[in-house]
Amino acid sequence: MNSDITTAELPLAEADTRVEKRQRLLEKLTPYGFLSPYLIIYGVFGVFPVFFMIYLSFHMWNPVEGLGSMEYVGLENYVLSLTDPTLWQSLWNTFVMAVLSGTPQHLVALPLAYFLVMMGPKVRHWLTTAYFLPYITSTVAVSMIFYVMYSKDSGIINHTLIYLADAPWSSWLFGGLKDSLPLGWVQENSLIRFSTSFVVFWKYVGFNTVIYTAGLATISNDLYEAAEIDGANSWQRFRHVSLPLLQPFIFFGVTLTIIGNMNLFDEPFVLTRGAQFAQTNGKTITMYLYQIAWEWLDMGSAAAISWILFVIIGMFTGAYFYLFGRKGLGGN
Template sequence: MARTEKAISKTSVNPRSVPKKKTKIKKGYAGWLFASPWIIGLLLFYALPVVSSLYFSFTTYSILQPGDFIGFKNYSDLIHDHLFWKSIGNTVYFAVIFVPLSIIFGVALAMMLNMRVKGMSIYRTVFFLPTLVPQVALAVLWMWLLNPGFGLVNGMLDKIGISGPAWLGSETWSKPSLIFMSLWGIGQAVVIYLAGLGDISNEYYEAAEVDGANWFQRTFYITLPLLTPVIFYNLVMGVIGAFQQFTLPYTLTQGSGKPNNSLTFYVSYLYDNGFKYFKMGYASAMAWILFIIIMILTLLIFWSSKRWVHYQGK
């Protein structure tokens, strides 16, 4: 009898556990209820447009008309589109030069702004201010500065006996000018580098000084290796941002891409096809090609990071 009573007591349900289960279920419902606005927004404004754009890339959809299903015709037309390849070339040119330069100048500026000098907060603010300027205002400002006739840049070059080029009016100098303008606004990346420099322990530098390491050795064997996680982050974001360059070149050329389409970037051409020529199916195909390119480049950077990114304590 005693054994059967023990068996019954083990198999019987504890009445206290039932309210706990109901409480967990209620909390789960409450959690989903509070998260529902974000979930609905994610589905309506992200997931649905992504799926729709994939479908539209196989159609002749033009905003005004639903269009017909044409399979891979948009993609095949892009292969034979000269301006499509021109826009890719301009974008790759910008990304290949701008991203490395932004990392080099960003790290160098961060190291200078990390020095213990009186009034350093003022210098940091000065270098960060250009990032607060809207892209349209930035474009107007540099159009005046780089004006070949009365611009400040060519005026300063004339004083030292150098005849300045046409800058934005020259096919040769238009993209370097855009790269220079973009480098003017790397203050946000500099702030991230400063945070990374502040995270490096002083114990490493103290040990290096004891071993007799000079400034260059401390920089190349301590600072840069331990800063690679931050460089890795800015590299990924820089590549993505470079391939999505739009506002600055579009404002500088009023959407024309002049001279000779040297400032027609990929996203600019995508925008023209979608909202200027109403070829939304064509633009959707371009958007998915851009997505694939960025995804491949990001995966390559992540794959290579195992060889050059070093984390503290590892």
């Protein structure tokens, strides 16, 4: 009798086990169900384009003719790109503008953040907000404003220089510019790099100031007081207390600057009206990539150039990490 009951109960036990397994599986899969909208969007717009670009870089393709027009060319896109003088010129322009705009960002942001912290929280919060405003302002809007200011005929910068060159009290300093005025700030190859770099510097110096201000706020006042008791002046406290403790923040800020400045597009594109001005010195590598992709409709070469740029940025970032990474992250 007992054996009959046990035998009858076996299917019920197996059914309960299957239900429990389903419940456990459902519990495991439920979080992924809630994440599925993000995962689908990320897969479609994040993961798929990366692999498609790798595939596309080995093909010649005009998007107007559809996917069926793809033609496999192997490494030809990479070979043509690496032997293209325009690519290397645009890469050099990008590097020069990255240095001209990136270096002053940190040289100004570091002492500026230190002075803001020394002023106290009330003044610091207001001024930090003011310096941060350019960063959150639309890049296109900022570039358009500077484009108007840089105008050769009606820009305020040229009008100011003309006034200073003619005024009796300032002609001794600016009179030498009179024969060269008005200057083509975004039309002349000799000036376009400096004009663009200043716009990038002006927009992003506040962002780095906020980073360094946050870093300085983590440093204990006891260290400054101890240094002051030892006779250290303001510069010595900044040099021997602030800078060493800010190394992780400096490493973070400079890394972002390297990556961002090697991808310069919006500012030079707007200032040069899509490279209509200053064809030689004003074109960055991302502008050249855009021209190949959307003006010449050569998506294969554009994809190859994008991966070349990826490798170059990786090399710069890797070299910086190798030289300063361990120290910047607090190691020995």
